[in-house]
Amino acid sequence: MGLSPHVVMVSRLVVDNFFRVVVAAAVVAAAVVGRACPIIICPEEILEKMLALPPAHVLTAVILAAALEKMRRMRRTRDVYLVEYGCFRPKPCYRTPFATCLEHAHLMPYLVDEESVAFAMRLLERSGLGEETCVPDAYHYMPPDRSLRASRDEAELVIFAAVDDLFAKTPAINPAVDVDVLVVNCSIFTPVPVFADMVVNKYRLRADVKVVNLSGMGCSAGLVSVGLASKILQAAPEGTRVLIVSTEILSSQYYVGTERAMLLPNCLFRMGAAAMILSNSPTQARFRLRRVVRTVTAARDADYRCVFQEEDDKGNTGIRLSKDLATTAGYALKNNIAAFGPLVLPATEQLLVALSLLKRRLLRGRAKVRLYRPDFRTAFEHICIHAGGRGVIDEVQDGLGLSDDDVEASRMTLHRFGNTSSSSVLYELAYLEAKGRMKKDDRVWMISFGAGFDCNSVAWECIKPAGDADGPWADCIARYPVQLPEIDKDM
Helix, strand or coil: CCCCHHHHHHHHHHHHCHHHHHHHHHHHHHHHHHHHCCCCCCHHHHHHHHHCCCHHHHHHHHHHHHHHHHHHHHHCCCCEEEEEEEECCCCHHHECCHHHHHHHHHCCCCCCCHHHHHHHHHHHHHHCCCCCCECCHHHHCCCCCCCHHHHHHHHHHHHHHHHHHHHHHCCCCCHHHHCCEEEEECCCCCCCCCHHHHHHHHHCCCCCCEEEEECCCHHHHHHHHHHHHHHHHHHCCCCCEEEEEEECCCHHHCCCCCCHHHHHHHHHECCCEEEEEEECCCCCCCEEEEEEEEEECCCCHHHHCCEEEEECCCCCEEEEECCCHHHHHHHHHHHHHHHHHHHHCCHHHHHHHHHHHHHHHHCCCCCCCCCCCCCHHHCCCEEEECCCCHHHHHHHHHHHCCCCCCCHHHHHHHHHHCECHHHHHHHHHHHHHHCCCCCCCCEEEEEEEECCCEEEEEEEEECCCCCCCCCCCCCCHHHCCCCCCCCCCCC
16 A cells, blocks of 8 residues: 555554543543532432332332343353363374385385376475374275274274363363263264264263264364354353364375375375363363354355365265365455454554555556555464465465464474364464463464365464463474475476
8 A cells, every 4th residue: 555664553553542542531521520510419319319219119120120131141242262172192103204105105006106106296395294294094004994994993093082182181171071062073084973972972971962063164174163162152051161073084085096186185184183172151261262254155166166075087086176275265265354354453454454445446547556455463463374285374374464483383283293174273273382472362363274165264362371382292392393495386
């Protein structure tokens, strides 16, 4: 818009403190008026008049006041809190360095041709993944074990480890007694009985627990679950607790064809899971949920087919990732920000956006006016972008004008754990806490993208930072951040 930094700074000071100035002026004015025109009726006179009222009138007034207060409480939206979260931390035996991927590919020429192997290795080198990302046991077999049993074994491993880590941090919460609602999300693999029932069986949850199992929503399902849980908690009695489990099971989804767009998930996705407890009671809470906004762009054919499960021309089933995935994510984020921004941005940023829109309209046809890009760092201290791939993080960073420090948690999570789908944003939150960067009252913006195509934004406010760094980063946080190799984007 051409505004100088000094103009922006002054406008922020004026606009952001406008209401404080107005309130101060009102207080001063009230004091002046109070001295000039003292109140004639003293409190004793008011009490005397009230006592003179008939008892029936007083009782009616009390009942009406109580009814109005009850209605106000019923209409008021309850606050929702994140009590605690836990993540699956894979053991070194599941590690899959690039050399192992290459060796396995060469030992399976009946599955993958040399051209596909070369493509996959180039993709891995440019992906932003490191040498310590982990895959399930099934991927270590030749050929990979895509059986139902292997998928169940992986699910039990990652889900139970994440939930165990969660309840180890909350000893006062007994899962068999204190969990009222259970939400489990896993996009592709959905057996019978579903994973939610598996969790109920393992932790002996109550017979009256409310159970929801989400599938097919891709990497955004974790934040979709947060939105669902918040709606439940706003209508539930105070003290209700919701257990959310987010994962993606890889074992049965290994693609054995040669379609390049369908080989991408083999290279990017890694095993992971996260669990969290949400409640409408602030007791033991660590974060307060501020905003949840979901935007779905599935009405556009290109977006709907951007992440698409189908068979290739040889009948091999896999997930096809469009070459325009990063662009599609940018478009979905733009639409999401249009709804999310006015809810979280300070008045200054909203005013600057409005002025740039007005200027564009006034100068339409005479000059090209670039819209002002709001600075979301004025609304958040931390931003967790879904670690879906290097291209996705780049697109969001460029679109929002973020620095490398702003996206460090996302890039390091991608490097250490790979794309863990719907659980990735909690690995990023764990990174920030392991680094000791989370402070009381800090605000966090989580952004996720998923099949459909959809974009989700969730805003949190920190109430109590983690007391220690015992989490998925405990054995490696001292090595991070690492320097990522530069890549030629024209390759």
